[in-house]
Amino acid sequence: xxxxxxxxxxxxxxxxxxxxxxxxxxxxxxxxxxxxxxxxxxxxxxxxxxxxxxxxxxxxxxxxxxxxxxxxxxxxxxxxxxxxxxxxxxxxxxxxxxxxxxxxxxxxxxxxxxxxxxxxxxxxxxxxxxxxxxxxxxxxxxxxxxxxxxxxxxxxxxxxxxxxxxxxxxxxxxxxxxxxxxxxxxxxxxxxxxxxxxxxxxxxxxxxxxxxxxxxxxxxxxxxx
Numbered sequence: 001x002x003x004x005x006x007x008x009x010x011x012x013x014x015x016x017x018x019x020x021x022x023x024x025x026x027x028x029x030x031x032x033x034x035x036x037x038x039x040x041x042x043x044x045x046x047x048x049x050x051x052x053x054x055x056x057x058x059x060x061x062x063x064x065x066x067x068x069x070x071x072x073x074x075x076x077x078x079x080x081x082x083x084x085x086x087x088x089x090x091x092x093x094x095x096x097x098x099x100x101x102x103x104x105x106x107x108x109x110x111x112x113x114x115x116x117x118x119x120x121x122x123x124x125x126x127x128x129x130x131x132x133x134x135x136x137x138x139x140x141x142x143x144x145x146x147x148x149x150x151x152x153x154x155x156x157x158x159x160x161x162x163x164x165x166x167x168x169x170x171x172x173x174x175x176x177x178x179x180x181x182x183x184x185x186x187x188x189x190x191x192x193x194x195x196x197x198x199x200x201x202x203x204x205x206x207x208x209x210x211x212x213x214x215x216x217x218x219x220x221x222x223x224x225x
Contacts, residue, residue, distance in 0.1 A: 002159070002220065002223060002224060003100055003159055003160070003161045003179075003219075003220060003223065004100065004101075004153075004155045004156075004159040004160070005100055005101055005103060005149070005150065005153050005155040005159065005160045005161070006095070006098050006100040006101070006102050006103070006160075006161050006162075006163070007102075007103045007104070007105050007146060007149050007150075007160055007161070007162045007163070007173075007178070008095065008102065008103070008104050008105075008162075008163045009104075009105065009106060009162070009163060009164045009165060009166070009169050010104055010105075010106035010108060010113050010116050010117070011106065011107075011108055011116070011165075012047075012088075012165035012166065012183070012186040012188065012189075013088060013091070013163050013164065013165050013183050013186070014087065014088060014091055014104070014116055014117065014120045014122070015081075015085045015086065015087055015088060015116045015119060015120060016085060016086050016087070016088055016186050016187050016188075017081050017085045017116065018046075018047075018165070018166075018186060018187075018188040019186070019187040019188040020077065020080050020081050020084060020085060021050075021077045021080075021081070022042065022188055023080070024073055024076045024077045024080060025042065025050070025053065025073060025077075026038065026042070027076075028069060028072065028073050028076070029057060032061075032063065032065070033057060033061055033063075037060075037061070038057075041056065041057065041060050043190060044056075045168075046166045046167060046168060046188075046190075047107060047140060047141075047165070047166025047167060047168030047169050048107065048139075048140070048141075048168050049107050049133055049139045050070060050073055050074055050077070051070055052139070054069065054070055054073075074109075078112060081112070081116075082115065085116070085119065087119060087120045087121075088120075088183075088185065088186060088209060089185075089208075089209060090208070090209035090210050091120060091209045092120050092121050092122060093209075093210075094209040094210060094212040094213055095122065095125070095212075096125070097212075097213040098212070098213065098216050100161070101129065101153060102122065102125045102126045102129065103126060103129035103130070103131065103149040103152075103153060104117055104122075104126050104129065104130045104131065105131045105132075105145045105146050105148075105149045105162075106131070106132050106133065106145070107132075107133045107139050107140045107145070107168065107169070108132060108133065109132055109133065109134050110130070110132035110134055110135060112132075113130055113131075113132045114130055117130060128152075129149065129152065129153060131145050131148050131149045131152070132145070133145060135148060136148055140166075140168045140169050140171070140172035141167075141168045141169075141171040141172045141175070142172060142175070143172050143173070143175040143176035143177075144172075145172065146160070146162065146172055146173050146176035146178060147176050150176070150178070157176050157177040157178050158177050158178070158179075160176075160178040160179070161178070161179050161180075161181065161216070161219070162178045162179065162180045162181065163180075163181050163183055163212075164180055164181070164182060164183065164197075164202070165182070165183045165184065165186055165189070167196055167197065167200055170182060170197055170200045170201070170202055171200055174200060174201045174202075179203050179219075180201065180202040180203060181202060181203060181204055181205070181206065181212075181215065182194065182197035182198070182202040182204070182205040182206070183205075183206060183207070183209075184197070184205055184206070184207045185206070185207040185208055185209065189207075194207075203219065204219075
């Protein structure tokens with residue numbers, strides 16, 4: 001069974017943005033949450049929406065955060081990412097060598113995903129196939145955004161190949177019935193992350209986008225029999 005659609009996560013796969021968003025979150029919570037316990041908690045929320053991270057913080061520390069904090073963090077993150085974010089090294093060249101239609105499926109808000117795709121230079125390649133958390137009922141780790149991408153493209157989930165960097169996203173893609181490659185080359189990746197992704201069921205893990213075309217070729221040949 002051949003692949004018919006390549007679906008890429010955005011933050012941490014197309015652009016090196018997770019480390020910037022993480023910085024904003026830590027700064028916003030520094031006055032109300034001890035640094036070390038927050039560090040441990042944020043390690044478990046990698047890839048989740050800002051809203052869900054704040055909900056987890058409230059639950060874990062038994063506190064109520066200001067209602068305005070979500071909007072403040074989102075605005076600050078968007079401004080910082082717009083000013084400083086860089087594409088993942090080699091990602092455009094790598095994706096252009098994959099002979100499949102490209103979709104993008106992200107837990108970020110749609111306008112941010114569109115801006116990131118444009119920054120990488122993949123707007124035309126992913127035209128009509130950019131999907132975000134605000135387009136579905138449930139964000140990752142639910143499979144909704146991946147299933148929407150497949151359904152819109154008219155491709156069965158089992159014929160989709162996904163590139164993900166987070167446990168949240170990998171869980172979503174596996175739950176959607178898709179095959180997943182784990183990317184660990186972004187700036188925010190913690191030690192031991194590759195093993196975490198493997199335990200979640202990814203096919204292979206790579207940390208350099210230059211390796212993606214050859215990795216895809218091996219997988220495609222194996223599936224073709």
